[in-house]
Amino acid sequence: MEYKRSSELFVEANKVIPGGVNSPVRAFKAVGGTPLFIKEAKEAYLYDEDGNKYIDYINSWGPMILGHAYEPVVNAVIERAKKGTSFGTPTELETKIAALAISMVPNIDKIRFVSSGTEACMSAIRLARGFTRREKIIKFSGCYHGHSDSFLIAAGSGASTFGVPNSPGVTEGTAKDTLLANYNDIDNVKQLFESNKNEIAALIIEPVAGNMGCIPPKKGFLEQLREVCSENGALLVFDEVMTGFRLAKGGAQELYGVDADIVCFGKVIGGGLPVGAFAAREEIMNYLSPLGPVYQAGTLSGNPLAMAAGYEMLKVLNEDNAIFQRLEEKTAYLEKGINEVLSENKMDFTINRIGSMISVHFDSSPVFDFETAKNGDNETFKKFFHGLLQKGVYIAPSAYETWFITDALTYEDLNYTIKAIKDVAVEL
CATH class of the missing domain: 3.90.1150.10 (Aspartate Aminotransferase, domain 1)
Structure with a gap:
């Protein structure tokens, strides 16, 4: 060629x-x-x-x-674009796709749309810290949750491709609040909780890793993470930007039967347009502004073109058994x-x-x-x-x-x- x-x-x-x-x-x-x-x-x-x-x-x-x-998605975007591409105001379509996503995914009551998977994971961690009033988080070596400062530590994927797992520009102050664990190693996770008692706000994980190749969790690993997070008052965050609506209607939560406290989405949920989302049970999501003290905002969040594409995509996945x-x-x-x-x-x-x-x-x-x-x-x-x-x-x-x-x-x-x-x- x-x-x-x-x-x-x-x-x-x-x-x-x-x-x-x-x-x-x-x-x-x-x-x-x-x-x-x-x-x-x-x-x-x-x-x-x-x-x-x-x-x-x-x-x-x-x-x-x-x-x-995919024709239904393309047609939905075209028809939506004819009516305007962005308003900076609420639209009915945001509520429709939110209700559909919540009906498909177990264990979530409310969802907020953002513009990327990076933004979804970044916002989820801020929400977890605000909800628990703790500062430290655990992430796994090789898991990539976007390029937010907290996550660019042994980040896998592109960072590993370029041999720079710790990006310049990430401050020592930010890095000290991110604890690294080994994927599929529950003893390592328990040790981190033991040495950082009552300090860990959340543990974030790709339930199936996709940024060091495809690496599924070992049998019982996610269940053990759920248990150790509950025992220590930390929130379990599933980064389902890749796995959400792909491995099952309800993503990895459904596939493995493990409930996360916060779930992050991207990719499929936008039908190919730039979009992300994070979701949780009501008491956690109500900590978000304008209801609660944790601030998060975005001019193009819930963009009508992205919502139109995502709604058509999810509708097909929901109806095609x-x-x-x-x-x-x-x-x-x-x-x-x-x-x-x-x-x-x-x-x-x-x-x-x-x-x-x-x-x-x-x-x-x-x-x-x-x-x-x-x-x-x-x-x-x-x-x-x-x-x-x-x-x-x-x-x-x-x-x-x-x-x-x-x-x-x-x-x-x-x-x-x-x-x-x-x-x-x-x-x-």
Whole structure:
């Protein structure tokens, strides 16, 4: 494949945008080469500025669960835009999508919409600190909750891709209030609570990690977190920006049967438009301004275009009782195919999967936390990535990212992908 137009556009972008991109992982720094400039997308496919077509396994990092340019969502945005794109006032649509989301997700009474997953997680932590009147939080190494200062400590994902897990600009004062735990290590969590008695406001976690590859929780881990948080008066915060409305209607809470105190959303809930949200039971949410003392605001929060897209997306997911089973079956089919072709070619690898999230790690040992994720052979991953790209299969340009499966993928697409992986494995 040729990338002449993408290469030219990247040169131009570098003149006016830092690194030529508006989100670092897009720059292909982890894999080398020139990032693709996408012209359009439809269903399960991307089309770049050079006219190349790709089967897409990023899906805008998760939200395109029904495929690109999904007609009901597109039509809803068009009709809404004709009536105005932003008012800075309440709209009926905000109430409609809030009621729908609350009906789908267990254990939440009220929800507030914001403009990104980062903003949702940042606001959730502020709310937890205000509600508990404590300052410290626990986060897990390798979990990424956006680029708010409190979270840019062993943050995984893009931070790991660039080898800067602790970003300059984060003050020591901020860092001291963030305690680091090891994912899937309940004893480590208990030790932190023991050494910081009555100081921890919240523990925030991706219930299924997606920013060190796809890493599911070990059996009983989330239940134990629920227990230890309750025992210590801390709030359990689920960052379901990736997993919300993707692993089940009610996200990871429903899938694992564990109730969080605050839940953060993004990705799917906006139907592909910039949106985030955080939700909790009434007594916690009523601590928010204008009812309570914890301030949070946003001019574009509840933006009518984002609300229109999100409402149509959630409505389909709520009414289609078979969609999550279809996604499970397609992703399991892909996992089986990848496992077979990589095994045939004697490659060292591990595949992690839960629902429609999957990742391939080039290491034969189990991958269950940030340290084991870092054991993967990144040089092999780079060759794997570019080999697939040449064959029209687009996966995340980082070994520390999960793949996202869309319902728009056909079994023909999956078979083509498996064949492409086989061909690349033979070359490797």
